[in-house]
Every structure is written in structure tokens, then in C-alpha cells.
Amino acid sequence: MPDFDELKIPNATRPVAEEIIQITDAVCGKLLDAEYTDLARQAVAKLARKRPSPLPGGRRDTWAAAVVYALGQVNFLFDRDQKPHLTPDELSQAFGVSKSTMANKAKQVRDLLKMSDFSADWLRADLVDQVAGVWLIQVDGFVMDARRVSVDYQVEAYLRGFIPYVPALGRQGTAHLGG
Numbered sequence: 001m002p003d004f005d006e007l008k009i010p011n012a013t014r015p016v017a018e019e020i021i022q023i024t025d026a027v028c029g030k031l032l033d034a035e036y037t038d039l040a041r042q043a044v045a046k047l048a049r050k051r052p053s054p055l056p057g058g059r060r061d062t063w064a065a066a067v068v069y070a071l072g073q074v075n076f077l078f079d080r081d082q083k084p085h086l087t088p089d090e091l092s093q094a095f096g097v098s099k100s101t102m103a104n105k106a107k108q109v110r111d112l113l114k115m116s117d118f119s120a121d122w123l124r125a126d127l128v129d130q131v132a133g134v135w136l137i138q139v140d141g142f143v144m145d146a147r148r149v150s151v152d153y154q155v156e157a158y159l160r161g162f163i164p165y166v167p168a169l170g171r172q173g174t175a176h177l178g179g
Helices: 014-031 035-050 060-076 089-096 099-112 151-158 172-175
Strands: 136-138 141-145
Touching: 014 035, 014 060, 014 089, 035 060, 035 099, 060 089, 060 099, 089 099, 136 151, 151 172
Parallel strands: none
Antiparallel strands: 136 141
């Protein structure tokens, strides 16, 4: 079970968040992988911290399915060329909810968490490097790929939270910057 203190889930929403995370952990552990498990935990925790949190106002299995479906949408889970891969039907069946209910609630999750294909926070690590939109920054009025600018601009973009890490330093090398 995850450390709920580390996830910073408020006491008021902790019981419902724990129930939802137990469901997402079970399905992600069985059908997906540890990275989806972790992303789902983070998403549920963030929803639990919203004021007011939407989580108490719905079925736990529906919220769990919606969170994983929303993550699946931005991570191309439904693209058969991706690993892991599931169909929406397989996902809805795993959670025991209808596909339309899952999809509708997933839209709410994406909206509440500002989740998109360009949201590095919600992308699997392997996709962060592949999705060009994550790396677009504006330099002197021009939109540029941060991976193609000088390291000084990369560091500044990272420290301002515009990019997930400094490409010239790599993930590990960026860790010492503390952004």
C-alpha cells in the first residue's frame, strides 16, 4: 500500500482516496505496470486535494476507472503499437463499469487535472522524450524545441517549470538543480 502521507492526501478525503487507490493498484498491477500504478496514485491524490474534492461524490470503481482511462488517453494506451496496450472495452471490463460512464468521468478527470498530451506530469517516462509538445518553449518570441537550445536556456526553462528536465544534463544530471 502506498504511503498516504507521502501522497499528501488530506485526512478528510483519505478514506475514499484509499479505496480508489486500492482499485487502481489492483487493475494496474494485473493489466498494466508499476508506472501506471504510480501515475494513478498521483492523480487520485491530486483529486483528493482539490477543494472541494470531487471523489466523495461518486462510485469508487467509476473514479478508479476514469483515472486510469484518462491516463491511458494521454499515454496512448489504446494504440496497439504501444506497450502496455489495452482496449477501452478491456479497461471498462477490468473495473466493472460501462465504457461510456468511464469515458465521461475521464473527461472530468482530465479537465480537473489539466491533463493533456503535453502534460509531462501525466506522461510515462518513455513518452516524455517522444512527445514534442512537452518541449516547446518560447525564446525571444519564437517557439522552439527546448532540446535544441543552449543549456543556459534549458536550465532556465527547467527552473521555471516549463520542461521536465534539462535535456543537455539528462534526467539524472538535472536532479541536482532542485527545480
